[in-house]
Amino acid sequence: MVFMLKRAVCHLLLAICFCQMLTANSRQKKKSMAKVITPRSEDYSKWYVDVxxxxxxxxxxxxxxxxxxxxHGFAIWEKMKGQLDKMFKDTGHVNAYFPLFIPKSFLSREAEHVEGFAKECAVVTHHRLMSDPNGKGLIVDPNAKLEEELVVRPTSETIIWDTYKTWINSYRDLPLLINQWANVVRWEMRTRLFLRTTEFLWQEGHTAHASREEAVEEAKLMQKIYAQFAEEWMAMPxxxxxxxxxxxxxxxxxxxxIEALMQDGKALQAGTSHFLGxxxxxxxxxxxxxQNNKEEYVWATSWxxxxxxxxxxxxxxxxxxxxVLPPKLAPTQVVIVPIPKPSPEIGEVAELIMRELKAKGVSVKYDTDPKKRPGFKFAEHELHGVPVRLGIGKRDLEKGQVEVARRDTKEKTSQPLKGIVCYVTDLLDEIQKNLFDRAVRFREERTTSVDNFDDFKAVLNEKGGFVSAHWDGTTETELKIKELTKATARCIPNDAVEEEGKCVLTGKPSKGRILFAKAY
RNA sequence: CGGGGCGUGGCGCAGUCCGGUUAGCGCACCUGCUUUGGGAGCAGGGGGCCGCAGGUUCGAAUCCUGCCGCCCCGACCA
Structure with missing residues (x-):
């Protein structure tokens, strides 16, 4: 009886403590944690813009x-660019630069190419402005009309092939393996930050080869390189x-x-490599x-x-x-926050850690801003996706430890100062791996095989993601599926196995499954 | 190109329906003091042709007409 009473009292005490913690917690939250990001569950588009x-x-x-x-955004792009550029050069490519402007007539030389891009081209028609004779401001000088209008490149195949004509004479000039980093303009109706903007930055590789086989091999090689980059550097399967x-x-x-799956279950075409025949x-x-002194057309790729x-x-x-940034692409991989503010003692330890981390090639910053308080800095570095944060305060120094917070899981632990550099470098590797594994798991959960059209629609509506289904191979069916479900054929996976089946829409025979998804 | 929304100090907004002191508020900024282990508090301060152009009116951020721009949702696309 006494025992039970004791237990009850104990429970009560626990409950009271718990309550106090909760109130303290929520009060703190309300007071300080000003949320600036719309949750994904509430409005995914808004979340994206907020992030x-x-x-x-x-x-x-x-x-x-x-x-x-x-x-900050550009620093990430620069890191991506640096790695990709290295991968291109390691496979024998060199960089060059071709003009922003393309004579209008060039674009029409390749029939399908015009068809694809004509609707989204910015066109330069004049080369001079003048003061408006009727008042203020400038007008286009009607006397400065271009004889041939210029298109702002939506892609550079035409201007590049016009140039290659003069560069290629013999089999000895092949293969020609050139890449350019450039901006392009595509006048899209609807834009989204980074995902689809009127002007964007990219690289475009344009290669010329002596044989079909070699060109196909090149196109496939670049696909592999893109995939490797996406997975190993971006941690994006x-x-x-x-x-x-x-x-x-x-x-x-x-x-x-290469097709990636985003957190909202929509697919993103992340890179393409073309065999242009x-x-x-x-x-x-x-x-x-x-070599037999016979003239032949060259074979081409672009990517x-x-x-x-x-x-x-x-x-x-x-x-x-x-x-949340993968360590390999984060402009700052580790940030050290002094708590509550910089002091000579903390500074000494921070400098030591920084020196050793830098020696190991880790980018690290010591946040000495005296005007911002620790809590503000925590939130700010989280918004910026810094993978690892080290907090150092007086209490840590006394115990010979630092507080380590990882961005991917938001876990916080205290680690001994001794060996902290190894701990951090290992942690960065682990975060890189965890992000990739997490994304793979997500994609696996959101990839569904279906064998009839009702399931096809249900899966797309209820959970999204990739839908693996049989298809009869006709464009007509593909378009019909798109019309009915808004999902498009993303790709026929390279590792697809031969499998007899029936088209999910028409029931006609099919030799394998392909992936469908709603896409960006 | 259709549908919706928005335009007011650097940023985010209120005020507009129903016209009427000196156009407000939050953040940021400047000064000072107190603070500092998860987005600090107080006090003081600076900053506005209310998107543009006409019109109605004694009086317009507010009403009317026209224009411009941006964002979001769709159709087109990487």
């Missing part, structure tokens, strides 16, 4: 559809596959793609003399990834507290 904004990635400019990439005829690049014989060689009359990848990066890992 971009508060992560200091980019903002809308005063020009419709165009964004300003801010230093991708499906490698080939596009259906309908989704193919305008002017290509085959388009190889001899289409552009024929359109621009690019021939070479083979590109853009600042859209940054959007993919954000939507793969970030959460309701802001950006």
């Amino acid at each position: 971009v904004k508060h992560g200091s990635m980019a903002e809308h400019s005063s020009v419709r559809g165009c964004m300003v990439i801010k230093p 991708v499906i490698q596959g080939v596009k259906t005829a309908n989704e193919r690049f305008a002017g290509a014989e085959d388009t190889y793609t 001899q289409n552009f060689a024929k359109a621009f009359d690019v021939k070479y003399l083979n 590109g990834v853009s600042t859209r990848l940054v959007g993919g990066l954000i939507m793969s890992h970030s959460d309701d507290d802001g950006l």
Whole structure:
């Protein structure tokens, strides 16, 4: 009896303590944790814009559809660019630069290519402005009309193949493996920060080869490189596959793609590599003399990834507290926050840690801003996606430890100062891996095989993600599916197995499954 | 191009329906003091042709007409 009473009292005490903790907690929350990010569950689009904004990635400019990439966002792009550029060069490519302007007539040389891009081109018609004779401001000088209008490049195949014509004469000039980093303009009707802007930054590789086989091999190689980059650096798992005829690049014989799945269950085409056959060689009359002194058209590829990848990066890992960046692409990998403010003692320890981390190639910052308090800094670095935060205060120094907070799981632990550098470098590796594994798990949960159209629709509506289904191989069916479900054929995966089946829509025979999804 | 929304100090908004002191509030900024282990408090201070152009009126951020711009949702696309 006494025992039971004791227990009851004990419970009561516990309950009271718990209550107090709760109130204290929620009071604190209400008072200090000003949430600036709309939760994903509430409004995914708004969440995305909030993360971009508060992560200091980019903002809308005063020009419709165009964004300003801010230093933090640009630093991430620069890291991506640096790694990709290295991978291109390691596989024998060199960089060059071709003009922003393309004569209008060039674009029409390759029939399908025009068809694909004509509707979204910005066109330069004049080369001079003048004061408005009727008042203030400037007008386009009607006397300064261009003889041939210039198109702002939506992609550079035409201007590049016009140039290659003069560069390629013999089989000795092949293969020609060139890449350019550039901006392009596509006048889209609807834009979204990073994912689809009127002007965007990208790289475009354009290669010329002596044989079909070699060109196909090149296109596939670049797909592999993109996939490797996405997975190892962005921690963004991708499906490698080939596009259906309908989704193919305008002017290509085959388009190889990497497709990623975003947290809202929509697919993102993250990079494409095209086997162009001899289409552009024929359109621009690019021939070479083979070893038998016979003229032949060259075989071509083109491949590109853009600042859209940054959007993919954000939507793969970030959460309701802001950006989450994979350590390999984070401009700052570790931040040290003095608690409550910088002091000589903390500074000494911070300098020591920084020196050792930098020696190991880790980018680290010591946040000495005296005007911001620790809590503010915590929130700010979380919004910016800094993978690891070290908190050092007087209590830590006394115990010879530091507080380690990881951004991906938001776990906080105290670690001994001794060996902290190894701990942190290991932790960065672990975070990189965890982000990738987490994204793979998410994609697996959101990839569903279906065998009839009712299930197909139900899966798309209820859980989204990739739907793996049989398809009869016709564009007609593909379009019908799109009309009925808004889902598009993302790709025929490279690792698809041969499997007899029936088309999910028409019931006609099919030899394998392909992936469908609603897409960005 | 259709549908919706918005335009007011650097940023975010209220005020507009129903016209009437000196156009408010929060954040940020400047000064000072007190603070500092999860977005500090107090006091004082600076900053506005209310998107543009006409009109109605004694009087317009507010009403009317026209224009411009941006965002969101769709159709087109990376």
